[in-house]
Amino acid sequence: MTMKAAVIVFPGSNCDRDLAVAFKDATGRAPEMIWHKETALPAGLDVIGIPGGFSFGDYLRCGAIAARSPIMRAVADFAARGGHVLGICNGFQVLTETGLLPGALMRNAGLKFICKDVDLTVRTTDSAFTSSYEKGQHIRIPVAHHDGNYLADAELLKRLRGEDRIAFTYDDNPNGSVADIAGILSENRRVLGMMPHPERMNDATLGGRDGAPLFRSLAEALVSA
Amino acid sequence: MKARVFVTLKQGVLDPQGEAVRHSLEALGFDGINSVRQGKVIELDLAEDDAGRAETLVCEMCEKLLANTVIEDYRVELMP
Numbered sequence: 001m002t003m004k005a006a007v008i009v010f011p012g013s014n015c016d017r018d019l020a021v022a023f024k025d026a027t028g029r030a031p032e033m034i035w036h037k038e039t040a041l042p043a044g045l046d047v048i049g050i051p052g053g054f055s056f057g058d059y060l061r062c063g064a065i066a067a068r069s070p071i072m073r074a075v076a077d078f079a080a081r082g083g084h085v086l087g088i089c090n091g092f093q094v095l096t097e098t099g100l101l102p103g104a105l106m107r108n109a110g111l112k113f114i115c116k117d118v119d120l121t122v123r124t125t126d127s128a129f130t131s132s133y134e135k136g137q138h139i140r141i142p143v144a145h146h147d148g149n150y151l152a153d154a155e156l157l158k159r160l161r162g163e164d165r166i167a168f169t170y171d172d173n174p175n176g177s178v179a180d181i182a183g184i185l186s187e188n189r190r191v192l193g194m195m196p197h198p199e200r201m202n203d204a205t206l207g208g209r210d211g212a213p214l215f216r217s218l219a220e221a222l223v224s225a
Numbered sequence: 226m227k228a229r230v231f232v233t234l235k236q237g238v239l240d241p242q243g244e245a246v247r248h249s250l251e252a253l254g255f256d257g258i259n260s261v262r263q264g265k266v267i268e269l270d271l272a273e274d275d276a277g278r279a280e281t282l283v284c285e286m287c288e289k290l291l292a293n294t295v296i297e298d299y300r301v302e303l304m305p
Contacts, residue, residue: 061293068290097293104295111241151238151296176241 003222005031006042007049008075010066015052015088015199022199023049026215036069046222047084048075050091052144052197062105062147063093072098084128084222085191089145092183092193101186101193102160103152108145109176115144117207119171120182120196124164127185128221129192132213139210141196143174143182148195150177150184160184168194226271227304228283232292233264267291276303 005023009016016033023031031049032042041048055066066072072094079085079100087095095101108114117140122133133139152160157179160166168183175195183194198211234240240262247261269286273279283301292299 060290064290064293096295102295104293106238106296107241109239109241111245149241176239 001223002027002029003046003219004029004042004044005047005049005218006034006045007031007051008034008036008071009051010036010053010055010069010094012055012057013051013053013090015090015197018197018199018202019049019051019088022202022211022215023047025202025212026219034071036066036071039070039074041071041074041078045078045083047086047218048078050075050085050087050094051199052089052091055090055094058147061093061097063090063095063097066090066094067097076100079186079191082188082190084218086129086218087191087193088197088199089143089148089195092195093147095191095193100191101184102156103150103184105147105195106149106151106176107147108149108174110174113144113146114148114174115142116174117142117201118174118182118196120168121171123166123169124185126164127167127189127192127217129185129214129217130167131221132217138171139201140208141198141201141211142207143196145175145195148175148177150181150195152178152181163187165189167192168196226274226276226279228269228271228279229302229304230267230269230283230287230291231264231300231302232267232287232297233262233299235296235298238296264297276305279303 122137165185169180198214201211243261243263287299
């Protein structure tokens with residue numbers, strides 16, 4: 001059976017449908033869309049997507065309010081049981097705010113909202129998200145964020161490097177992220193947070209397919225029981 | 226009891242907004258500014274009357290939501 005995915009929807013999410021299309025393209029199976037007020041997840045999920053957008057209007061801090069919404073407790077339990085979680089853009093911010101990923105995403109160093117295609121390097125293929133890429137492969141994926149400046153202290157950075165947990169780096173750092181980091185993996189390599197939007201580079205008619213291997217990797221790795 | 230929470234970026238965390246404010250102040254002719262750090266103030270009106278309990282409660286709120294303690298410090302001020 002093909003991978004069973006779900007996408008969490010918060011008030012202010014705006015990439016939830018794009019992410020659903022990307023999951024469906026990779027598997028032929030439409031993901032479940034789950035409203036943030038739900039307290040339980042459907043049974044038998046393989047992967048949960050936390051989409052981009054401006055959940056709760058970015059009030060207080062980006063992702064802070066969403067991270068405390070009822071469904072995120074279930075998502076944290078799912079991750080603790082070894083489930084795969086993909087957080088893109090605001091989803092990455094939500095994952096750092098919940099503590100599922102370390103570090104924090106700060107205001108871009110140049111203070112501007114950045115919306116453009118950026119070149120990335122795939123740093124590790126050792127994950128269910130990146131196995132269809134080549135290590136060192138250059139890909140072009142759009143970013144669209146105001147707060148993507150990833151911050152990690154020296155100790156955390158050393159750990160991320162030592163454990164091969166930096167998934168993607170920017171070739172030309174747009175936002176001031178430490179060590180050009182665009183995406184990182186959790187300790188068990190099953191939670192990925194990234195600022196660029198692979199779901200927006202999943203259809204050749206919309207500019208390219210450099211994001212498609214991420215969803216293909218997942219579909220190949222997570223064959224549902 | 227009322228409480229005021231001050232949330233600021235930790236020392237050593239670059240504050241690009243504070244830097245932009247400093248540049249703007251300098252452009253207005255204010256000199257001698259060593260640095261500017263921007264933070265936020267959150268005012269709470271609590272049913273709790275006991276200062277000790279109120280402080281404990283607000284600190285818990287800071288740890289759980291009001292501050293991101295990875296990058297921010299907080300300070301609580303109680304106003305009877």
